[in-house]
Amino acid sequence: xxxxxxxxxxxxxDGSGKTTLARSLKSQLESVRGWEVRLTAEPTKGPVGxxxxxxxxxxxxxxxxxxxxxxxCHTEEMRALVEKGITVICDRYYASTLAYxxxxxxxxxxxxxxxxxxxxxxxxxxxxxxxxxxxxxxxxGRVDSRGEQKSKFERLEFQRRVRDKxxxxxxxxxSSVLDASKSPEDLCSEAMxxxxxxx
Numbered sequence: 706x707x708x709x710x711x712x713x714x715x716x717x718x719d720g721s722g723k724t725t726l727a728r729s730l731k732s733q734l735e736s737v738r739g740w741e742v743r744l745t746a747e748p749t750k751g752p753v754g755x756x757x758x759x760x761x762x763x764x765x766x767x768x769x770x771x772x773x774x775x776x777x778c779h780t781e782e783m784r785a786l787v788e789k790g791i792t793v794i795c796d797r798y799y800a801s802t803l804a805y806x807x808x809x810x811x812x813x814x815x816x817x818x819x820x821x822x823x824x825x826x827x828x829x830x831x832x833x834x835x836x837x838x839x840x841x842x843x844x845x846g847r848v849d850s851r852g853e854q855k856s857k858f859e860r861l862e863f864q865r866r867v868r869d870k871x872x873x874x875x876x877x878x879x880s881s882v883l884d885a886s887k888s889p890e891d892l893c894s895e896a897m898x899x900x901x902x903x904x
Contacts (some may be wrong), residue, residue, distance in 0.1 A: 710740070710792035711903065712783060712829065716800045717837035718864045721846030721885045723796045726837065729893040730794055734900070741886050743786055746796035748772065769806040769820060776802070777827035784829055789792065798831065799824040800880070804870035808863060833903050835896055836875045837885035841865050844885070845887060 713730070715723040727744050734740045748754035753775040762768040776799065783793045804823060807817040841864035875882050881899050883892055 708790055709789050710787045711832045711900065712743075712787050712833045713792065713900065714798040714800075715794065715796050715802075715837065716834060716875075716880070717800065717842060717885060718839065718844055718867050718871065720847035721837040721839045722847075723837055723891050724890065726835075726892055726896060727794045727796050730891060730896055730900070733886045733893060733897055734792060740792050741790065742792045742794060742795070744794050745779070745783065747779060747798060747801065748775050751775065751778055753778065765806060768801060770823075771804045772806070773820075773823050773827060776824070780828050795831075798834070799828045800834065800836075800871065800874045800878070803874055804867045808866040808870050834875075834878065834880040834900055835899065836871055836880050836882045836891070838868070838872065838882050839866055839885035865898040 715727055715777075717723050724746075727746075731742045731744055741750065742872050748757040750758075753771055756762075757768070757771055757775060762771065783795065784822055787795050803817065803820055841861055847863055872882070874880070883895050885892065
């Protein structure tokens with residue numbers, strides 16, 4: 706029987722370095738450990754995720770439920786990979802919905818605990834969740850340097866609220882919190898240690 710792969714989730718506010726860390730971990734785990742690794746992200750490129758990426762959803766409640774629907778489909782895909790012995794590194798998972806949707810300022814939103822219950826019904830628990838924690842002013846500078854137009858999720862005050870939510874979730878769920886202001890090399894090294902402890 707094939708050993709299961711690990712399910713690793715990277716969380717953090719915009720500009721915290723999730724994508725960079727995911728790529729570095731994939732490279733390290735494949736070249737040094739000889740593992741088969743897949744990178745993925747939410748929202749996905751599937752039908753529901755594409756809708757979230759391409760269309761403006763004015764209702765926070767509808768938006769939250771679409772994220773959860775996208776995640777339900779995505780979870781089944783990731784579960785199948787992990788069962789085959791493939792390690793999956795996911796850029797954002799359920800904590801993103803809990804943090805972002807409960808911090809929204811664009812009208813009434815679903816209650817935090819209700820969001821939590823809805824996500825728990827369709828997700829699988831990660832083997833490792835790493836929160837990349839960073840001052841939103843620093844991460845905002847990183848986003849600016851990309852030359853990208855800021856979305857509604859990238860405004861400073863909003864990112865501060867999201868960061869606070871993320872730290873609360875990490876404490877409640879036992880996630881590992883890393884200082885994302887460190888160099889990419891240091892972050893990768895610290896994340897590899899967490900993975901080695903789990904394996």
